[in-house]
Amino acid sequence: MELKLTRPIVFFDLETTGVNIGTDRIVEISILKVFPNGNKESKTWLVNPEIEIPAEATAVHGITNEKVVTEPTFKELANTVNDMIADCDLAGFNSNRFDIPLLAEELLRADIDFDMNTRKAIDVQVIFHKKEQRTLSAGYQFYCGKDLENAHSAEADTNATYEILKAQLDKYDDIENSVDALSEFSAHTKRADFAGFILFNDKEQEIFSFGKYKGRTVEEVLKENPGYNAWIQNADFPLYTKKVLREIKERMSAPKSHLSDKEKLQALQQKFNLKL
Numbered sequence: 001m002e003l004k005l006t007r008p009i010v011f012f013d014l015e016t017t018g019v020n021i022g023t024d025r026i027v028e029i030s031i032l033k034v035f036p037n038g039n040k041e042s043k044t045w046l047v048n049p050e051i052e053i054p055a056e057a058t059a060v061h062g063i064t065n066e067k068v069v070t071e072p073t074f075k076e077l078a079n080t081v082n083d084m085i086a087d088c089d090l091a092g093f094n095s096n097r098f099d100i101p102l103l104a105e106e107l108l109r110a111d112i113d114f115d116m117n118t119r120k121a122i123d124v125q126v127i128f129h130k131k132e133q134r135t136l137s138a139g140y141q142f143y144c145g146k147d148l149e150n151a152h153s154a155e156a157d158t159n160a161t162y163e164i165l166k167a168q169l170d171k172y173d174d175i176e177n178s179v180d181a182l183s184e185f186s187a188h189t190k191r192a193d194f195a196g197f198i199l200f201n202d203k204e205q206e207i208f209s210f211g212k213y214k215g216r217t218v219e220e221v222l223k224e225n226p227g228y229n230a231w232i233q234n235a236d237f238p239l240y241t242k243k244v245l246r247e248i249k250e251r252m253s254a255p256k257s258h259l260s261d262k263e264k265l266q267a268l269q270q271k272f273n274l275k276l
Helices: 055-061 074-085 095-109 124-131 136-144 154-171 179-185 218-224 227-234 239-253 261-272
Strands: 009-016 026-034 040-046 089-092 121-123 198-200 206-208
Touching: 009 055, 009 074, 009 095, 009 154, 026 055, 026 074, 026 095, 026 154, 040 074, 040 154, 074 095, 089 095, 089 154, 095 121, 095 124, 095 239, 121 124, 121 179, 124 154, 124 179, 136 154, 198 239, 206 218, 218 227, 218 239, 227 239
Parallel strands: 009 089, 089 121
Antiparallel strands: 009 026, 026 040, 198 206
């Protein structure tokens, strides 16, 4: 079953120096852009991470330091990548917890203001795990009846992920074929940032998920302890988490007349302790 799209969606996969979103780097990125009319555009780049690729990472994806030493850095590719994914929804395999957060870090590091507020994200792994509890290779065999050759090659994994999602739509009648529905079904706990340091409560207010202020609203904490934001901005937190906090702080400082309807509703809920 082909996807029902109202705008392009980008399937992508990253091979990296490791699994730390804040400190590891991309060594390969593959993008498959699918348009509403069914046309496709794809591109794969090897990337010089500008740091050493650990042997254990090379053992997984086969990319060595020597292989990427003459390749462009991500900063050199950033504008091209950003242009290719502009105004697109995003999809991948374990992408909500890894690929999208790490891509966001790399783009922010390259001074590109990446944001997910206008995009939907579909994580094919979440759909798979909710339905079958398998790995990518097993999923490719289960849904598509094919062996995944060149697993941990970004291009092979990207194309397999796209094929699996289409096969999932064929198999499960209870999953609606729309980006909105697939995004909602494949979402984890609703987060304000990618890393899960800032979540939403049942009133749609941002709350901290860690430390001494765990469970408390960000706005309440920043009013009580303005230095907490400065500490996070200077500590080893992901760039996107820092960006989200800066935006909340700016929102708090904005004149009330400039607030969005959602923000006005949040302010009323906080003032009168309402649950609407």
